Amino acid sequence: MKALRKFMDKIKPQFQEGGKLAKLESVFDGMETFLFTPNTTSRSGVHIHDSNDMKRSMITVVVALLPCLLFAMYNTGYQHFNAIGTTATFWQMFLFGLLAMLPVIVVSYVVGLGIEFIGAQIHHKEIQEGFLVTGILIPLIVPINTPLWMTAVATAFAVIFAKEIFGGTGMNIFNVALITRAFLFFAYPSKMSGDLAFVKTDTAFGYGGGTVVDGFSGATPLGEVATNAGDTLSDKIPSTIDAFIGLIPGSPGETSMIAILIGAAILLITGIASWRVMISVFAGGLVMGAIAHAFPTPTYPASMLDPLAQLCFGGFAFAAVFMATDPVTGARTKIGQYIYGFLIGVFAILIRVYNGGYPEGAMLAVLLMNAFAPLIDYCVVQANINRRLKRAKAQ
Amino acid sequence: MALIKLKSGFDLNIKGKINQDDVRPANPSACFAIIPDDFCGIIPRMEKKEGDKVMAGEALFHDKNDEKIKVAAPVSGTVKAVVRGDRRKIMAILIDPDDNNEDKVFDTKSNPKELLLESGLWAMMRQRPYDIVPTTETRPRDIFITAFDSAPLAPSLKVVLGDNEKYLDKAVQALSTMTEGKVYLGCSKEDSFDATGAEVNTFVGPHPAGNAGVQIANVKPVNKGEVVWTLDIVTAARIGKLFETGKVDFSTVVALTGSGIMEPCYVKATMGCSLKSLLDQQIINDDKDKRIISGNVLTGVKESIDGYLHAPYRHITVINEINKKDEFMGWASLNPNKFSIYRVFTSWLLARHKEVDLDAKLNGGERAIVLSGEYDKMIPMDIYAEFLIKAIIAFDIDKMEQLGIYEVAPEDFALAEFADTSKLELQRIVREGLDKMRAEMC
Numbered sequence: 014m015k016a017l018r019k020f021m022d023k024i025k026p027q028f029q030e031g032g033k034l035a036k037l038e039s040v041f042d043g044m045e046t047f048l049f050t051p052n053t054t055s056r057s058g059v060h061i062h063d064s065n066d067m068k069r070s071m072i073t074v075v076v077a078l079l080p081c082l083l084f085a086m087y088n089t090g091y092q093h094f095n096a097i098g099t100t101a102t103f104w105q106m107f108l109f110g111l112l113a114m115l116p117v118i119v120v121s122y123v124v125g126l127g128i129e130f131i132g133a134q135i136h137h138k139e140i141q142e143g144f145l146v147t148g149i150l151i152p153l154i155v156p157i158n159t160p161l162w163m164t165a166v167a168t169a170f171a172v173i174f175a176k177e178i179f180g181g182t183g184m185n186i187f188n189v190a191l192i193t194r195a196f197l198f199f200a201y202p203s204k205m206s207g208d209l210a211f212v213k214t215d216t217a218f219g220y221g222g223g224t225v226v227d228g229f230s231g232a233t234p235l236g237e238v239a240t241n242a243g244d245t246l247s248d249k250i251p252s253t254i255d256a257f258i259g260l261i262p263g264s265p266g267e268t269s270m271i272a273i274l275i276g277a278a279i280l281l282i283t284g285i286a287s288w289r290v291m292i293s294v295f296a297g298g299l300v301m302g303a304i305a306h307a308f309p310t311p312t313y314p315a316s317m318l319d320p321l322a323q324l325c326f327g328g329f330a331f332a333a334v335f336m337a338t339d340p341v342t343g344a345r346t347k348i349g350q351y352i353y354g355f356l357i358g359v360f361a362i363l364i365r366v367y368n369g370g371y372p373e374g375a376m377l378a379v380l381l382m383n384a385f386a387p388l389i390d391y392c393v394v395q396a397n398i399n400r401r402l403k404r405a406k407a408q
Numbered sequence: 409m410a411l412i413k414l415k416s417g418f419d420l421n422i423k424g425k426i427n428q429d430d431v432r433p434a435n436p437s438a439c440f441a442i443i444p445d446d447f448c449g450i451i452p453r454m455e456k457k458e459g460d461k462v463m464a465g466e467a468l469f470h471d472k473n474d475e476k477i478k479v480a481a482p483v484s485g486t487v488k489a490v491v492r493g494d495r496r497k498i499m500a501i502l503i504d505p506d507d508n509n510e511d512k513v514f515d516t517k518s519n520p521k522e523l524l525l526e527s528g529l530w531a532m533m534r535q536r537p538y539d540i541v542p543t544t545e546t547r548p549r550d551i552f553i554t555a556f557d558s559a560p561l562a563p564s565l566k567v568v569l570g571d572n573e574k575y576l577d578k579a580v581q582a583l584s585t586m587t588e589g590k591v592y593l594g595c596s597k598e599d600s601f602d603a604t605g606a607e608v609n610t611f612v613g614p615h616p617a618g619n620a621g622v623q624i625a626n627v628k629p630v631n632k633g634e635v636v637w638t639l640d641i642v643t644a645a646r647i648g649k650l651f652e653t654g655k656v657d658f659s660t661v662v663a664l665t666g667s668g669i670m671e672p673c674y675v676k677a678t679m680g681c682s683l684k685s686l687l688d689q690q691i692i693n694d695d696k697d698k699r700i701i702s703g704n705v706l707t708g709v710k711e712s713i714d715g716y717l718h719a720p721y722r723h724i725t726v727i728n729e730i731n732k733k734d735e736f737m738g739w740a741s742l743n744p745n746k747f748s749i750y751r752v753f754t755s756w757l758l759a760r761h762k763e764v765d766l767d768a769k770l771n772g773g774e775r776a777i778v779l780s781g782e783y784d785k786m787i788p789m790d791i792y793a794e795f796l797i798k799a800i801i802a803f804d805i806d807k808m809e810q811l812g813i814y815e816v817a818p819e820d821f822a823l824a825e826f827a828d829t830s831k832l833e834l835q836r837i838v839r840e841g842l843d844k845m846r847a848e849m850c
Contacts, residue, residue: 066772
């Protein structure tokens with residue numbers, strides 16, 4: 014490591030003001046702090062600091078997302094070989110998924126981090142770590158068949174208009190990854206729905222590929238539910254257990270409840286995510302799911318799903334664990350977090366069941382509540398202010 | 409007497425604790441210093457010039473805005489120098505001690521308030537709001553005496569007090585005449601005190617339970633327009649002694665602590681003494697740079713070995729400046745020696761109850777506030793700390809007032825500053841907020 018340190022010290026002057034590469038100062042600084050924890054010591058205030066910093070916090074979230082990512086790769090391969098009716102080993106499926114997802118991951122990071130680097134350089138600031146998480150969330154929520162250029166455009170839109178113009182990480186109002194998804198959803202609806210959006214049937218870097226088996230439907234369970242006709246749900250819809258395990262079509266990261274729960278455990282044990290938000294989203298979903306299930310009607314076929322299935326199907330659990338718990342865009346007060354989470358759960362199921370246009374409601378519910386989070390916090394803080402005023406008057 | 413249990417906060421288990429209560433004498437100090445910045449809210453105007461003789465207890469300077477508030481010399485001797493900084497700001501007043509040990513004797517029968525002001529002990533108290541030396545025109549609603557120091561490695565105030573505990577009754581008696589309300593004494597379970605006339609509250613819980621702000625907030629919070637005074641029990645005993653004997657006792661017991669000290673211990677010294685006299689042959693001599701802090705690791709002042717003991721004159725901590733230079737990819741480290749109060753490092757599982765050797769590294773860069781609720785976990789007060797900090801940064805006076813800026817002091821945010829993932833300088837932000845607020849309101 015000493016050699017690397019020496020090398021960094023040697024090239025450092027070129028990136029400082031007056032140097033040849035001064036335009037890349039933020040990039041160099043980002044690299045340097047990535048490689049070596051800075052030796053800066055406290056100048057004022059406390060003399061000691063906790064070892065935890067933004068890099069560690071963000072990387073913990075990335076680690077929590079890994080089970081979902083790995084499962085997503087496997088499931089992408091599984092769905093692919095299932096669709097073309099070829100048998101394949103576990104590793105073949107995984108390799109296909111890896112090859113299919115890798116370009117999306119690369120595009121997401123290159124576009125997002127590129128914009129972050131430019132933004133940091135313009136403002137002469139350190140590079141913020143927020144996109145480390147967003148960059149891995151995007152490939153997990155964007156349907157696998159989305160053309161890469163669309164993902165790139167959507168990522169650029171989200172990073173610039175949902176984050177940078179508000180001041181960067183920590184200042185954004187809406188969850189950046191969900192804005193990416195929402196942008197795709199509204200700008201290119203034809204690519205975001207339908208039977209073949211969620212299952213990759215063509216080759217990935219020349220690997221795999223074949224003709225789709227007759228009668229194969231790559232629709233997501235919720236897509237199947239939405240088009241269900243009759244008084245009972247058709248048996249094409251996977252069981253709750255299948256959805257729990259996750260070998261079903263869907264956005265790459267959202268299908269497996271098991272992988273999501275492992276991620277949730279990591280987030281909750283490390284204390285990075287708020288358990289208040291997470292639990293409340295599930296509670297809200299269960300309550301609304303139970304209400305809908307109590308009045309089943311063929312007009313709204315999703316109302317026939319039982320509440321537990323509602324939690325396991327679609328992006329609900331993924332949104333509850335990884336999207337709703339984004340501290341920047343969510344409520345920040347304890348009481349606010351209960352309300353915020355609960356309403357996300359309620360709205361997600363409400364949109365899913367009673368809005369024919371959208372078979373999935375989790376994304377819209379989180380974005381909607383992102384907009385209301387400051388209002389919720391305002392009310393909670395106002396209660397504290399009123400308590401203080403009342404106390405002063407009582408004297 | 410009430411028992412108040414506090415949940416928020418954290419007790420840092422730092423290396424360099426004192427294991428025995430013996431107090432040994434410090435080496436004689438060649439020079440003494442009084443540092444005006446220790447007396448927040450006072451703008452010094454000198455009463456003595458360089459070369460003037462002073463007695464212990466005689467005023468060195470008074471406040472420019474209120475000349476009744478005085479700060480006294482801790483020893484008898486000659487004013488050696490008035491050290492000035494930028495824009496001629498007085499940084500320190502140095503005194504060469506003589507062997508006469510002359511103490512200024514005060515008339516104990518005079519008005520208690522006048523006596524406190526004249527003796528300089530007034531300047532060792534603080535008032536809320538603003539965390540400054542109390543102004544003379546307001547009568548406090550209540551007076552809060554903190555009887556324990558919960559900061560990391562802090563000395564036991566029972567040891568610092570020593571024999572002077574007997575003066576507490578007298579102190580409470582004198583202080584009671586200065587307030588309409590009560591005199592509160594906030595004790596810990598381990599070190600309990602009693603004083604006739606004071607209402608004793610026992611606090612159970614981690615640091616910052618010993619902070620005046622936390623104790624006030626959990627007993628009777630400060631509202632807009634109200635003023636309370638705060639002081640520690642050592643100052644209270646000094647006040648009692650003054651009213652009993654007519655002299656101010658400037659002697660103090662100082663705890664030498666931290667991983668940089670060979671053998672952590674208590675030493676008997678005098679306020680404002682040189683750090684050399686305290687730390688002679690005490691600092692571990694290795695290849696690592698040491699940081700000498702007058703005070704505790706959270707609220708203390710960084711000093712060089714040529715510096716002097718700062719108020720509240722009872723604690724020195726020495727830690728390493730940097731334990732490990734150029735740590736490679738520290739954010740990915742699995743090293744159990746990396747301490748965090750969050751469960752994101754392996755130390756949470758592998759070295760839970762181990763004493764930690766913390767250095768002065770920031771361990772990260774300054775960021776916007778991202779994670780929520782971090783401050784609230786460290787501040788046991790009914791305050792939305794994060795919202796208050798944001799209001800201060802935006803300098804929104806109305807919001808600051810509504811969110812309770814009158815109840816806080818910078819020290820109340822010290823632990824939150826330690827724990828802050830975004831590495832913001834919370835104490836500086838709060839101090840600036842209080843100063844601006846005061847300038848705006850007065």
